[in-house]
Amino acid sequence: MPQESRLALYRSMLKIRRVEERIQALYPEGDMRCPTHFSIGQEAVAAGVCKNLRLEDHVISAHRSHAHYIGKGGNLRAMFAELYGKVDGCASGKGGSMHLIDLSVNFLGCVPIVGSTIPIGVGAAFGAMLQDRAAITVIFFGDAATETGVFHESVNFAAVHRLPVLFVCENNLYSVNTPLDVRQPGNRTIAELARGHGIETSQHDGQLVETVDAAVVDALAHIRNEGGPALLEFITYRWLEHCGPLGDLHLGYRTQAEFDSWATRCPLRLYRKVLEDNGLIDDAAHAAMDTKVAEEIDDAVAFARASPFPERSELSRHMFA
Amino acid sequence: MINRQLKFAEAIHEAIDICLDRDRSTYLMGLGVPDPIGVFGTTKGLQEKHGKKRVFDMPVAENAMTGVALGSCLVGMRPIMTHMRLEFAMTAMDQICNQAAKWHYMFGGQSKVPLTIRMLIGRGWGQGPQHSQSLHAWFAHIPGLKVVMPSTPYDAKGLLIASIEDDNPVVFFEHRWLHNIHGPVPEGHYTVPLGEPRIVTEGGDVTIVAASYATLEAIKAGRELEREGIKAEIIDLRTLVPRNDAAILASVRKTGRLVVVDQGTLTGGFAGEIVARVTEEAFGALKAAPIRVALPDIPTPTTRALSNYYYPPPAISSRPCTGRSG
Numbered sequence: 001m002p003q004e005s006r007l008a009l010y011r012s013m014l015k016i017r018r019v020e021e022r023i024q025a026l027y028p029e030g031d032m033r034c035p036t037h038f039s040i041g042q043e044a045v046a047a048g049v050c051k052n053l054r055l056e057d058h059v060i061s062a063h064r065s066h067a068h069y070i071g072k073g074g075n076l077r078a079m080f081a082e083l084y085g086k087v088d089g090c091a092s093g094k095g096g097s098m099h100l101i102d103l104s105v106n107f108l109g110c111v112p113i114v115g116s117t118i119p120i121g122v123g124a125a126f127g128a129m130l131q132d133r134a135a136i137t138v139i140f141f142g143d144a145a146t147e148t149g150v151f152h153e154s155v156n157f158a159a160v161h162r163l164p165v166l167f168v169c170e171n172n173l174y175s176v177n178t179p180l181d182v183r184q185p186g187n188r189t190i191a192e193l194a195r196g197h198g199i200e201t202s203q204h205d206g207q208l209v210e211t212v213d214a215a216v217v218d219a220l221a222h223i224r225n226e227g228g229p230a231l232l233e234f235i236t237y238r239w240l241e242h243c244g245p246l247g248d249l250h251l252g253y254r255t256q257a258e259f260d261s262w263a264t265r266c267p268l269r270l271y272r273k274v275l276e277d278n279g280l281i282d283d284a285a286h287a288a289m290d291t292k293v294a295e296e297i298d299d300a301v302a303f304a305r306a307s308p309f310p311e312r313s314e315l316s317r318h319m320f321a
Numbered sequence: 322m323i324n325r326q327l328k329f330a331e332a333i334h335e336a337i338d339i340c341l342d343r344d345r346s347t348y349l350m351g352l353g354v355p356d357p358i359g360v361f362g363t364t365k366g367l368q369e370k371h372g373k374k375r376v377f378d379m380p381v382a383e384n385a386m387t388g389v390a391l392g393s394c395l396v397g398m399r400p401i402m403t404h405m406r407l408e409f410a411m412t413a414m415d416q417i418c419n420q421a422a423k424w425h426y427m428f429g430g431q432s433k434v435p436l437t438i439r440m441l442i443g444r445g446w447g448q449g450p451q452h453s454q455s456l457h458a459w460f461a462h463i464p465g466l467k468v469v470m471p472s473t474p475y476d477a478k479g480l481l482i483a484s485i486e487d488d489n490p491v492v493f494f495e496h497r498w499l500h501n502i503h504g505p506v507p508e509g510h511y512t513v514p515l516g517e518p519r520i521v522t523e524g525g526d527v528t529i530v531a532a533s534y535a536t537l538e539a540i541k542a543g544r545e546l547e548r549e550g551i552k553a554e555i556i557d558l559r560t561l562v563p564r565n566d567a568a569i570l571a572s573v574r575k576t577g578r579l580v581v582v583d584q585g586t587l588t589g590g591f592a593g594e595i596v597a598r599v600t601e602e603a604f605g606a607l608k609a610a611p612i613r614v615a616l617p618d619i620p621t622p623t624t625r626a627l628s629n630y631y632y633p634p635p636a637i638s639s640r641p642c643t644g645r646s647g
Contacts, residue, residue, distance in 0.1 A: 058396070092429030101428045108395050109428055113419050119385035120420065123392020130348065130374060130398060150415070153385030160380065318430035319464065320563075321488035 001210065003280055005051070009209050010275055011289060012047035013268050016067045018293045019076070022301065023066075023083065024245040031305075032083040034096030035112070037064040041239035044267035045170050046071035048212025049138060052220055056106060058128070058137040060121040063098050063112035064170075064238075068140045074102035076296060080304035088307040092314065106135070114175075115141065115148030118167070122154045125163040125229075136164045136223055144175035146190050147183055155197045158229040166219055167194070167231035170206065172238040177253040191233040199229045206234030207265045210274070237262035323475075323505035330500040332474040333363040333439075336481035337401060339510050341371045344399060347485060348375040350386065351403030351439070360403055361441075361500050383409050387416035390436050391424065391490075399435045401485055407440040407494070408451045421490040422465030433488045437481070442496045442584070444534070444632070449623035455533070455584045458591040460492045461561040467515055468561040470494040472536035474504035476559055479513030487515060496534035496584065516563035520572075524552030528572040530595050531582040532558035538633075539582045561591060569595065570603050577608035587615040 020038050027036060039046070042064075050071030053059065061068040069079060075090065082089030083097050091099050098112040108124055111117055121139035128135040145151050146169060158165045169190050173180050184190070191203040200222050204215045212234060219230040239259070241248035249256055275281040281289075327335070340347045349367060351360065355378055359365030368376040379386045383404065390400040404410040410417065417438065424434050443452040461468045469484050469491055471477040477495070484491040521536065522543055531539040536557045543553040554572045558564065573579050579599050583592035592613035599611060614633060622628050 060392075089429070091427060091431070094429050095427050099427050101431060103431055108392075109424070109432070111420065111427075113415060116388065116415055116420060119388025119416065120392035120395070122385070123389035123394075124396050125392075126389055127393030127396035127398040130393070131396070133396075135396075150382075150384050150388065153380065153382030154388065156380055157382065157385060157389060318426045320467075321425050321430070321433035321435075 001213070006275060006280060009047055009051055009213065010268070010271055010281070011293070012051065012071055013043040013209060013271065014289060015293050015296070016043045016046060016070050017268055018290070019070055019297055020066055022297050026301070027245040032097075033085060034083065034098065035243050036083065036097040036245070037243050038240045038245065039064050039067040039238070041262065041266065042170055042172060042206065042236045043067055044209040044212050044271070045168065045206050045234045045236060046140075048209045049166075049168055049216050051213060052216045053136070053138060056133070056135045058106045058108050058121065058124045058135055059140070060108045060117045060124065060137065061110035061140040062114060062117055062142065062145065063110070064142065065100055065110035065140070066097070068110070069100045069102065069107055072102070072107045073105040074100060074107050075104070076300040077303040078102065080300040081307045084304045084307070085309065086304055086307035087310045087314065088303070092318070093310050094318070115145040115150045117141070118145060118151050119154040119157075122158045122163060122165055125158065125165045126161060129161065129163060134164075136166060136220065138166045138168055140168050140170065142175070143169060143171040143173065143180055143190060144183065145169070146193065152197070155194060155199065155229070155231070159197050159199050162228040164223050164227070165229040166216070166223060167229060169231065169233045170236055171233055172236050174238060174242070174254070176242045177248070177251060179253070189233060191231065194231040199231060201231040201233070203233040203235065206236035207267045207270060209267055209271050239263070323507050325506055325508060326503045327474050327506040328500065329474045329477050329495075329502050329504070330362045332478035332506045333481055333495065334365065334367070335506070336478045336485070337364065338367060338370070340401070340482060340485045341367065341375060343510065346397055346399045347401065348398065349401045349403065350377050350379050350390070351405070352379060352381060352409070353405060354378055354403055360405055361497070363500070364403065383413040384416055387413040387438070388420065391416060391421050391434055394434045394436055395432050399485065401437045401439065403439045405441055406452050407442050407454055407456060410438060410440050417460075417466070417490070417492070418463045422463045425489065426465060434490050435488045436490045437484045437493055438491070439493045439495060442494060442533075444496065444498050447623040447625065448621065450620035453621045455494070455496070457494055457532070457561055458585055458589060458594070461591060461594070465490065466562065467491040468494075469515060469559070470533035470561065471559060472499060472533050472557050474502065474506045476513050476519070478506055479511050480515065480559060482510065483512035483515050486512065491515075494533055498534050502537075513559070515560045516565050517559065518565065518568045519557045519559055520568060521555040521557050522553065524554040524576070526551045526576055527553050527578040527580060528569065528576045529553050529555045529580045529582060530558060530569055531555070532561065533584055535582040535584040542582070566598055566602070569599060573599050573603050574606040577606055579607065579611040581611065581613050583613065583615040585615060586618050587613060588618050590615050
């Protein structure tokens with residue numbers, strides 16, 4: 001992979017991490033009043049997938065969507081303004097963290113009903129096919145979404161019409177506080193389950209961003225060249241509580257030992273080591289990259305805070321198109 | 322004067338055909354849409370005319386397919402979905418109520434969802450508990466959905482074209498007992514605006530409000546009342562959302578009496594909504610308590626021995642108001 005691509009991958013992960021760390025720091029002030037789901041620990045999937053997308057490709061996501069929005073190039077000022085409920089938010093403050101959107105980069109939206117955006121993403125791909133456009137649609141969802149009926153209905157339809165859809169399952173092993181093994185049988189993977197629909201699927205380590213990247217390159221080549229959808233399952237891990245900026249090990253549904261084993265496999269730390277070993281980044285270069293990201297976040301937060309709240313007249317606006 | 326007579330089902334067919342002709346982003350899908358029966362004739366031959374890409378059958382996956390329709394709207398398509406029974410669409414309530422209804426609002430007006438969902442309501446021949454529910458009140462309760470329920474072939478065509486051309490999600494109800502009724506229907510493109518009730522007959526003694534098939538029952542009831550010397554003003558709602566209540570309020574201010582005939586069940590039904598609005602806005606004009614005529618709060622029985630008691634005959638529709646106004 002070219003040097004610049006490797007650095008871009010790292011920069012993308014760093015930006016996602018730092019944005020969420022900033023939200024984490026600001027959230028306790030009580031001015032971002034919406035349920036907020038962090039993806040700290042899972043950045044490699046968003047970065048590795050989005051690096052390979054073109055502007056015209058669509059992305060749609062679910063409740064844990066900050067990483068996907070940032071990865072696809074969503075406007076950071078509009079994102080922070082949305083979290084603050086301001087009129088300049090990406091959804092005019094009417095959505096919040098769980099309803100991010102940036103149509104200028106074809107980030108079509110996200111919603112917190114698990115599984116619900118999967119058919120909508122398939123529909124975007126179907127619409128593009130009807131319009132004879134080459135756009136690919138990427139649908140991000142978690143492990144629990146594969147337990148919904150609508151997931152299977154959607155994959156089936158995508159398979160029947162050989163739609164250009166990349167299904168990306170971030171399997172972080174928990175649905176809220178419920179582990180995978182009480183929800184799905186242990187004798188098959190999600191990738192194997194989805195293969196039953198007659199589409200290309202595979203399972204990968206979601207902590208290694210170049211592994212993610214390579215899997216996505218293969219899957220997109222399959223979609224573009226041979227037609228038909230593909231599904232990638234990435235095994236990853238959520239560091240924070242299901243919803244909110246805090247840790248949750250005190251709840252006891254997962255162990256400190258399990259958490260520690262994943263924390264040592266932080267996708268940023270792992271990849272920074274790779275870049276350092278290859279002489280692509282040193283402490284000074286990393287600090288410079290970090291400073292640049294921080295400046296962008298500072299600007300976005302300042303913009304969001306300065307933005308006004310919606311006027312009363314906004315309440316009934318946008319009821320109907 | 323319109324000389325051409327069409328069946329309600331033919332009017333629906335013509336509306337879809339015209340919309341497919343006029344707008345390349347329009348497409349039609351649903352279970353049985355291209356089959357030889359063609360959803361009681363309403364979609365017959367449309368695949369042959371417009372092609373398999375624009376008129377097609379779908380997997381039995383109503384929830385996902387509603388999401389697919391919605392997703393295609395986000396990239397500029399204008400789908401029409403068809404459900405042979407309303408109950409099949411109930412498996413898609415997440416996509417209809419959580420997603421389609423809210424998408425425009427919750428993303429600050431950036432995307433639009435010009436999705437029309439046809440839902441057919443069955444009755445008779447033992448349709449029973451899961452083939453005959455008229456749940457229009459449910460959908461009217463969800464902000465963001467438009468709810469349309471015509472009673473004549475003219476309105477069926479004009480309202481369906483208006484629904485398809487509307488940039489919002491529209492739930493369009495077709496009562497099966499309307500599909501075979503005849504009425505005047507102009508050729509070509511025309512629309513009936515969403516939101517305007519129709520005064521079916523004018524009268525000064527009692528206002529009867531209804532929609533869809535219940536309008537026909539109201540008309541029959543009106544004829545019975547007329548034999549007793551009572552002149553009913555019958556108003557066909559045509560759309561539940563949006564809805565201009567001016568005609569209803571003006572009528573009640575004239576008659577002082579209100580009966581609402583609803584083909585849904587009584588409790589939490591739409592008849593209650595109309596009664597509430599009138600009571601709030603024109604309480605002083607009422608000479609008697611408003612009356613709701615609706616189905617009992619019981620699942621529809623299949624055997625005709627019981628369904629004959631379940632559905633109110635027109636005589637029952639008229640009886641309460643004769644009683645009150647006598």
